[in-house]
Each structure stands twice: as C-alpha cells, then as structure tokens.
Amino acid sequence: MTHEERYNPQAIEEKWQARWQAENAFACSHDSNKPKYYVLEMFPYPSGNIHMGHVRNYSIGDVVARSKRMQGFNVMHPMGWDAFGLPAENAAIKNNTHPAEWTYANISNMRTQLKRLGYSYDWSRELATCRPEYYRWEQMFFLRLLEKGMVYRKKAPQNWCPSCHTVLANEQVIDGLCWRCDSPVVQKDLTQWFLKITAYGDELLEDLAKLEGGWPDRVIAMQRNWIGKSTGASISFGLEKAIKGIEGIDVFTTRPDTVFGVTFMTLAPEHPLVEKLIEGYPKAEEVRAFVERIRNMDRLDRQSDAVEKEGIFTGAYAIHPFTGQRVPLWLGNFVLADYGTGAVMGVPAHDQRDFEFARKYGLPLHVVINPAGEALDPETMTEAFTGDGVMVNSGPFDGMPNDDGKKAVAQSLEKQGKGKATTQFRLRDWNISRQRYWGSPIPIIYCDQCGIVPEKEENLPVLLPLDVKTHSDGRSPLADTPSFAHCTCPTCGGPARRETDTMDTFVESSWYFARFTSARDSEAPFNIEAIKYWLPVDQYIGGVEHAILHLLYSRFFTKLLRDMGFFPAELAEPFSNLLTQGMVLKDGGKMSKSKGNVVDPTAMIKKYGADTVRLFCLFAAPAERDFDWSDSGIEGASRFIGRVWRLFSEEQERLLPIKACASTEQDAVSSEARDLRRREHLTVKKSREDMGDRFQFNTAIAAVMELVNSMYLSREKLGMDEADRRVFSSAMSTVITLLSPIIPHVCDELWERLGHSTPVSDELWPDWSQAATAQDMLTVALQVNGKLRGTVEIPAEADKAAMEATALADSAVQRHLAGLTVRKVVVVPGKLVNIVAN
Known part of the structure; x- marks a missing residue:
C-alpha cells in the first residue's frame, strides 16, 4: 500500500464479497466437535428493498455471528424469506402482477442487497416459505394435528377485515384495527379452522420463567398478560x-x-x-x-x-x-x-x-x-x-x-x-384460516358423501396453483379455479371440492427456525440429530412488535412439534436469548415514504461503503435503543475508517505480520511502549465484555477508537527497533481483529496487506493479560486543605506511607505548608494525598 493510495470501499468490498462467496466462507455443519452457536434475525417479508431497520437488525446479528466464530463457536447464521401473506398479494395486485412473480423478484433483489452488506450468512440454507418444498411439511403438520384433535373447525363470530377480505386472529387486531392495513375490524360469522393453542396455556405461561434473564422483561410481561x-x-x-x-x-x-x-x-x-x-x-x-x-x-x-x-x-x-x-x-x-x-x-x-x-x-x-x-x-x-x-x-x-x-x-x-x-x-384458540390466495393451501377436502376428509399425506404437497388471476379487490380466486377447487374424494373416489382458505402466514414463521437446521432435507421436515445439535436458537434478534404474535406462536409450535416427536423431549423453548433492537428514526420520527424521511441503504452504500453504514448503525446507540439517523453521524463513521486506513498506510514500513496481543512484556521497554500495550490489552478486555457478553457494540467501538487515538499519539515517540515495532504492530493487529466483525471488508483487506495468509475472521478472539493492564506509574493529586496544589508521578505499587512521604517532600506542597502545622494526612491509594494543616 502506498501513501497515496486512497481507501476505496467499493473495490475492497466487492473483492471480499466475491471471495467469501467463492469459498462458501460461512457455511457450517452440525457434525463439528466445536460448541455450537445459532444466531438468527427474524427473517424478512420480501417487500422489494431492504430499509435501514433491516440494516440495523442484520448488522447486529452479523456482529454476533462473526464475533462468536472468533470465540471458537461453530456458528449457524442463516437467512430466508417470510414470503407468503397479504403484503405480497396486495402489492402484486396494486402493480398488476402475479404474487409469485412479485415475490421471487423481490427475493432476488433483497438477496443481492444483503450480500452487498457483507453479512456472513450460510446461503446454502436459504429458504422461502412460499416454495412447495417448505409448505408441504406445514400441510403434514396440519394433518397430524387434526388426527390428535389439535386442529378443529367451528362456526363463530370472527374478526373480519373488510379491506383485506380475510379474518384475523385475536392477536392480529391492534386497538380494533387490522394489524396490516389499519382498517376497522368488524365481526362476521364464519366457519374456520383453529389450532388449539389453549391446550398449552399453562405450559406457555409456566415456561416464561425459563426465559427470564435471556428475554427482555417487557416481552415476558406482554406474553404473560396475553395468556392471562x-x-x-x-x-x-x-x-x-x-x-x-x-x-x-x-x-x-x-x-x-x-x-x-x-x-x-x-x-x-x-x-x-x-x-x-x-x-x-x-x-x-x-x-x-x-x-x-x-x-x-x-x-x-x-x-x-x-x-x-x-x-x-x-x-x-x-x-x-x-x-x-x-x-x-x-x-x-x-x-x-x-x-x-x-x-x-x-x-x-x-x-x-x-x-x-x-x-x-x-x-x-x-x-x-x-x-x-x-x-x-x-x-x-x-x-x-x-x-x-x-x-x-x-x-x-x-x-x-x-x-x-x-x-x-x-x-x-x-x-x-x-x-x-x-x-x-385470556388466550383464545388460533384461527388459522385466511380467505386469501397467497398462502399455503389447507389440505382438506369436502365430500357430500364422506363429509370432511383429510388429504392423504402421500399426496402432499397440495400445490397452490400459480396459473390464476388475482381479483383487484383482494378476494381469493381459488374458489373460482376449477382445476384447484374440484377434486376427487380420497375416501370414496367421488367428486369433491378442496378447502379454498389458506393458512395464516404466521404458521409458516412459527417453525422456520427449525427448518434451517436441515433446510435441504427432502425426506422429512427436520433431521432429529440436527435439531438436537442446533436448537434452541442461542440468540434471536428482532422487533418488539412481534412480542405476542410471532414469538408466542413459535413457542407454541415448538411444544407441538416436540409432542409430535419431531423435536427431542427436552426442547421446551425455541429461543434462549432475545434481543429486541430499537428503530432507526429520521428527524425524530419513524421512517416512511409519506413523511419523505426515508434513508435508502443502497444510496448510503454507494456513497460511503457497506462498512461505514454498518459501523454507524452499530455505533449510534445501544442495540436495544432507538436512534436518529444523522448525516454527521455517518460522516463521522466514514472518517474513523479513513483514520484506520491512513494509520496503516503511513506506518506500513513499521508494521510486522504479527497477531493481536502478540507483543510481550520484554518488547515494551519504554514507558510509551508500555502505555500503548496497556491500552491495547484494556481495549481487548472491554471489547470482549461489551461485544461477547452484553452486545454493547457502541461502547466496544468507542474503546477501539481510543486505542487508535493512542496509536496516533505514540507513533512519534516509538522507535523503529524490533521491540517498538512489535508493540505498535500488535496494537494495529488488535484494532483490525476487534473491528473485523463490525467492518469486515476493510479489516480483511488490511489483514491481508499486513502479510497474513489466512483471513482475520479465522482468528480467535485475542486474550488480554492482567499484567499488561497494570500501570507502571500513576499520576497522584496533591492537596493542601482540600485545594489542589500539584500532581506527582509515583510507582503504581507505592503504598500509603510512600505516597505520604512523596507528597510532603513536594516543593509546591512545602510552599503551601510554610508556617502551618500538619494535623492529618489523608491518602487515597493511587489517586490523591490531602494534607490537613493550620
């Protein structure tokens, strides 16, 4: 790297993304001897473009995934698409296209956007809930649950959204309005299919105690209140x-x-x-x-x-x-x-x-x-x-x-x-019937001779026909599609008709986290050995708006699948830990097209690079707090990456290809070298605590920024001898290593230029030394009658007697004690000496 070479994020990021993809760098296997760590962000509905909320959510998950790999875990970090449901259907109708065409085009676009951000997903596990190879298993679950009496059909007043032309579960009615379109919900008598979630009311309530400490208190309280x-x-x-x-x-x-x-x-x-x-x-x-x-x-x-x-x-x-x-x-x-x-x-x-x-x-x-x-x-x-x-x-x-x-x-x-x-x-059974097209068909047949007849498992999946034209008002076309609606009774062979309601899209999202463990298995929904190894999810990340809907249903499905034999008996909860990230605001409000305050991630990546966007989203606030997008904030993130790049560039002749925390006590001969090494180890300690345990990425980043500042200050004082070069190089390697989960592209580039043949993501998280964090000399305040009269440098190991003697011998203190009698000396070890005199 020459001094004149400027940091070019586009070229660097595209280079490393291509290499990661070619090497399938983030694929994982469940037969590893390493301890597992399953990190998962709530999978997105394929709306067409990612927004800044997505970027923040997925950046948090990616830092967790990358840092856990460096801590020695076998990490699974998958991505998929919550692809059925009303939003896709309504958007497709509005754009005069088919929901399938709309959905798959959006998936392709969003996949490209996510890859451009450099997220370390195992793309070999990618799934989309609208694919038959996914929903066939859901239909099988339905049939098995019907056998067990956990699915039933009844007529009763239902929540009806006249705008969406479908019923809603109680959990999907928010303040009397449809959770999707905000239309007032009315009551309508309908015969519907229900899942008997109330049969698990006690267990759902009691098992909340297992989540205490791992889930936010308010989410646990919301679920406890909803179960009621x-x-x-x-x-x-x-x-x-x-x-x-x-x-x-x-x-x-x-x-x-x-x-x-x-x-x-x-x-x-x-x-x-x-x-x-x-x-x-x-x-x-x-x-x-x-x-x-x-x-x-x-x-x-x-x-x-x-x-x-x-x-x-x-x-x-x-x-x-x-x-x-x-x-x-x-x-x-x-x-x-x-x-x-x-x-x-x-x-x-x-x-x-x-x-x-x-x-x-x-x-x-x-x-x-x-x-x-x-x-x-x-x-x-x-x-x-x-x-x-x-x-x-x-x-x-x-x-x-x-x-x-x-x-x-x-x-x-x-x-x-x-x-x-x-x-x-308070919990009611879950109405899973939806009067819309874009969803998983319910595998039921109605026969005039035999009544309600379940489809045979060997005939699954009941395919959703793609050769239909949706209605402009949102009504399902399935009842008007003879090739789908008309069928043969599996029992008597006579003419019959299919159920034309589809399943609530929340059914699909209630078990997708388990399908990721064996996403390509065509013989069964899950491989039991993979389930035993990977589940529960160690860290789940998503918005608090799903506190009742998705999270309650997923907990319910985990217990259902366990009792049907798909999960091991000891698996009671799907998500051990839950982080509910804050929103990204603009001008104090939620980003929306109608407000004209949307910040486009693609435009930001084009201007600053993916690493800068990631860094700003993680540095702006603690993960669980909202933060307001600011132009000055992302400019600051860009400047910091530029500072690291320049420091490396300007000092490349000094740098040696050693790893983080590789310098020794013998290398740190001068006080400047000891101070820099001490700062390096303190930074590693704080980063490990903040990123590894508390997910306080903003404070971990701040600690690395202080280390970079120390390096800029110390480089003029350090020589070019081998020992000083090792201290400085070790600190630079530590900066690159600690930042690599956050800004992986530039860190992989600098690590390679440092002379390493393996990527920094393959490095283990550095260990800090207690001895290295000890200070050689301390600055102690000297007071006379409570007023500061000077400071003095003393050895860190100095005891109270030595501190008192040093203070009394100081010339400035002696001047202020002239003519006075010392009555008392107060010593605060390592901090100050106060001499009381009159």
Whole structure:
C-alpha cells in the first residue's frame, strides 16, 4: 500500500464479497466437535428493498455471528424469506402482477442487497416459505394435528377485515384495527379452522420463567398478560324455561365466594342461546336490534373501562344453583362470546362494573361479604366492595373468611354437580384460516358423501396453483379455479371440492427456525440429530412488535412439534436469548415514504461503503435503543475508517505480520511502549465484555477508537527497533481483529496487506493479560486543605506511607505548608494525598 493510495470501499468490498462467496466462507455443519452457536434475525417479508431497520437488525446479528466464530463457536447464521401473506398479494395486485412473480423478484433483489452488506450468512440454507418444498411439511403438520384433535373447525363470530377480505386472529387486531392495513375490524360469522393453542396455556405461561434473564422483561410481561390465566370456578345456572339439549348456562368467575350475591346474569349479544331465550318475548325485536348494533362495536372498546356499559333484558331467567331464585338474563356490550363461556354472573355489591350496570338499570344489590367489623348497607353503597372480609347472607358459608369461601363454594358446587374449581385463560384458540390466495393451501377436502376428509399425506404437497388471476379487490380466486377447487374424494373416489382458505402466514414463521437446521432435507421436515445439535436458537434478534404474535406462536409450535416427536423431549423453548433492537428514526420520527424521511441503504452504500453504514448503525446507540439517523453521524463513521486506513498506510514500513496481543512484556521497554500495550490489552478486555457478553457494540467501538487515538499519539515517540515495532504492530493487529466483525471488508483487506495468509475472521478472539493492564506509574493529586496544589508521578505499587512521604517532600506542597502545622494526612491509594494543616 502506498501513501497515496486512497481507501476505496467499493473495490475492497466487492473483492471480499466475491471471495467469501467463492469459498462458501460461512457455511457450517452440525457434525463439528466445536460448541455450537445459532444466531438468527427474524427473517424478512420480501417487500422489494431492504430499509435501514433491516440494516440495523442484520448488522447486529452479523456482529454476533462473526464475533462468536472468533470465540471458537461453530456458528449457524442463516437467512430466508417470510414470503407468503397479504403484503405480497396486495402489492402484486396494486402493480398488476402475479404474487409469485412479485415475490421471487423481490427475493432476488433483497438477496443481492444483503450480500452487498457483507453479512456472513450460510446461503446454502436459504429458504422461502412460499416454495412447495417448505409448505408441504406445514400441510403434514396440519394433518397430524387434526388426527390428535389439535386442529378443529367451528362456526363463530370472527374478526373480519373488510379491506383485506380475510379474518384475523385475536392477536392480529391492534386497538380494533387490522394489524396490516389499519382498517376497522368488524365481526362476521364464519366457519374456520383453529389450532388449539389453549391446550398449552399453562405450559406457555409456566415456561416464561425459563426465559427470564435471556428475554427482555417487557416481552415476558406482554406474553404473560396475553395468556392471562385466571383461577376460579365454573358455575352452572339452570334455565327457568327449558331449551332442548341445553341443561343450563355456565359462567366462569374468579370470585365463587360472591355467588350468593348474584342478582342478574349478563350474556354476550352473540351468545348462541339468544334467539332461543327471546322466543315469544314481546320485545324480541328490540333485543335483536341491540345485538346487531353491539356485535359491530370494536372488541377492545367493549372490554374497556372507559366505554359506557349498555345492556338489555332478554325476558328470560336462570335459576340460582344454591338458592333456587330466579336470576334475570341480560345481554351486555362488555361480554364477548369467545371469552370464557360468553356469560358472566352479575354481583353488583362486589364488582364495580356490575355495580354501575345495576345502578343504571335498577337491578338489586345483595351484600354477601362484609369488611371486618362492618356491615354494609346496599341502599347507601356508592361503590362495590371488592376487598376481603367475612361471608354473610351466604347460607352455610356465613362467617367464613371469603378467601376460604372460594375453595369451599367450589367444593360444594362440585358435590352437587353444578360446578367445579377451574382456571381460564385470556388466550383464545388460533384461527388459522385466511380467505386469501397467497398462502399455503389447507389440505382438506369436502365430500357430500364422506363429509370432511383429510388429504392423504402421500399426496402432499397440495400445490397452490400459480396459473390464476388475482381479483383487484383482494378476494381469493381459488374458489373460482376449477382445476384447484374440484377434486376427487380420497375416501370414496367421488367428486369433491378442496378447502379454498389458506393458512395464516404466521404458521409458516412459527417453525422456520427449525427448518434451517436441515433446510435441504427432502425426506422429512427436520433431521432429529440436527435439531438436537442446533436448537434452541442461542440468540434471536428482532422487533418488539412481534412480542405476542410471532414469538408466542413459535413457542407454541415448538411444544407441538416436540409432542409430535419431531423435536427431542427436552426442547421446551425455541429461543434462549432475545434481543429486541430499537428503530432507526429520521428527524425524530419513524421512517416512511409519506413523511419523505426515508434513508435508502443502497444510496448510503454507494456513497460511503457497506462498512461505514454498518459501523454507524452499530455505533449510534445501544442495540436495544432507538436512534436518529444523522448525516454527521455517518460522516463521522466514514472518517474513523479513513483514520484506520491512513494509520496503516503511513506506518506500513513499521508494521510486522504479527497477531493481536502478540507483543510481550520484554518488547515494551519504554514507558510509551508500555502505555500503548496497556491500552491495547484494556481495549481487548472491554471489547470482549461489551461485544461477547452484553452486545454493547457502541461502547466496544468507542474503546477501539481510543486505542487508535493512542496509536496516533505514540507513533512519534516509538522507535523503529524490533521491540517498538512489535508493540505498535500488535496494537494495529488488535484494532483490525476487534473491528473485523463490525467492518469486515476493510479489516480483511488490511489483514491481508499486513502479510497474513489466512483471513482475520479465522482468528480467535485475542486474550488480554492482567499484567499488561497494570500501570507502571500513576499520576497522584496533591492537596493542601482540600485545594489542589500539584500532581506527582509515583510507582503504581507505592503504598500509603510512600505516597505520604512523596507528597510532603513536594516543593509546591512545602510552599503551601510554610508556617502551618500538619494535623492529618489523608491518602487515597493511587489517586490523591490531602494534607490537613493550620
């Protein structure tokens, strides 16, 4: 390298990317004797272009992957494409092209962009969820789960997005809006396929404890809240007017101790018994109008404390399980059909919502729990009493502490066959049917003779036809495609029709991390030995917006696949550690085309090079924090790489082809050499802690920047003898080695120019020496009566007596002590000496 040669990122980066690709440099095998490390970023939806959020996410993952390789791990770092779903279909329709053509073109473009950033992916494991060789296994899982009763079909009110023309799972409705297009979600009665995630409610909740310390606390809290386990009792209330086939109405309550305080019951307007209950009721039409109005209300509003509670009497009555009294049946806007049993008991004296409802509609209050030493009067109560106390007006339970009463009431109900102690979850079963085209076909056939018939496994995959024309309004064309919809029944051989709903795209993303372990296996979805070796994922990286949706579903699928025998019995969780990276903002806001504040990664790479873009994204803020993109920030990152390049260029004659931390104590003869060697080892220590343990890349980079500054300062003081050259060369090798996971192209180039025949990425992370970090001399502050009067250099090993003697002998201190008597000497080892005198 000549002094005049300028740093040319484009040429250097293209050179090394071509070499990495030719050498398949980052491929891995699961039969290695080295300990494994599986690092994975949440795979992208192929939108067409990567954005700065992608760059930050994948740069974090790449630094983890590269640094772990250098720490001796066998690293798997794969990449794939979350390629099915609404976004691709909607974008393709908008651009008047086929979703498959749109998706594969975008994948090709984004793959090129990711390679241009130099990420160390094992591209031999690349997968796309829209390929038949991927979704055939998903269809197999569906059939196996159907056999086990973990998949079922039912008709019920569903979240319907009129804009996307499809249903949504509860988790996909955010504040009453579609998670994809922000359209208001309405309720629609549909027959759909469901996965029984509630069967794993307890395990999903309990296993969150295994993730503590590895996952962010707020993500664990969000999942715990979403699962929402409640302990209580189910209670059956008989019906005054018999309905054929119905013995009564069941409710769930966390407060069975208040059952004697029930004065009404409230049902969801969508409850399946409503029509039967209002039969013959003179005000039936008023009830139907109420039902129609409420069912289209926002689900979250209906559960919100801020929304006024509304209700209407059905004209029907239930029978109290203990007293035999008539209990009026009301409908309420705050009860949801798919939450619990769709019915709740009204205890207005001891539940604030019920209290407000009863006062509004003139319903009575019965006090059944008194605070200790008090007797509540229902006529004068201004709010419900919800605290602990003593049971009253409760028959055989009078005088019992209400906490004991919960268990006693549940036991009594069970003896009578009218209820039992139980638990309930907020979590609902997962609706996986989607009324859209671009997704995995559900392998079900409907036959007029045989009913619902599963496709045979040997006939999988059920291929999604690609020779269809999508509808401009987003409706699925599958029902209108005879070659797909019409088929033969596998059981009787007669004419039949296929299921034309496709699977929710979150099904595909719930197991992709496992498929990466044996991505090319055509005989099975997974190789069990590969699963045992690679899973769980050691470090998962992605946005907190997936805290419930994707992460909950992936945890669920891990347990499902374990219980189906695809995973080993000991595998309970998919991701040991989770890092939720912050967003990249511009001008304080989220980047968006509508705001005109998008920073294009391709343009930045063209101007500064991939290494500079990577460096800025990692240096701007801690990984989990948001940061604001700034032109001055990326300019600073570019200048720093330029400084390293110039330092190498200008000092190349001094440099020897030695490795990081290769200089010895015998080499560091002068104080300047010892100081530089000390700074080198301190930098290695900090980088190891910050990059290897805490993923605090910004502080690790800052430490290397300080080392580079020290090298610039020391080069004028160091000679060209062998010892000084070894100290300086060792420091330069350390800079290159520590920066190589962050800015790999320029570091590989400098390492090669230093004279090494193997790439720096093959180096082990350097070890630092405790002895090398010790200081020879320390600067100690000298004070008289608390005021600084000078400083002095003393040996690092000097004890308190030596420090005191040195301070008292100092000429400046002696001047300020003239005429005074020393009363006390305070010594802070290694820092200061304060002489108190008067």
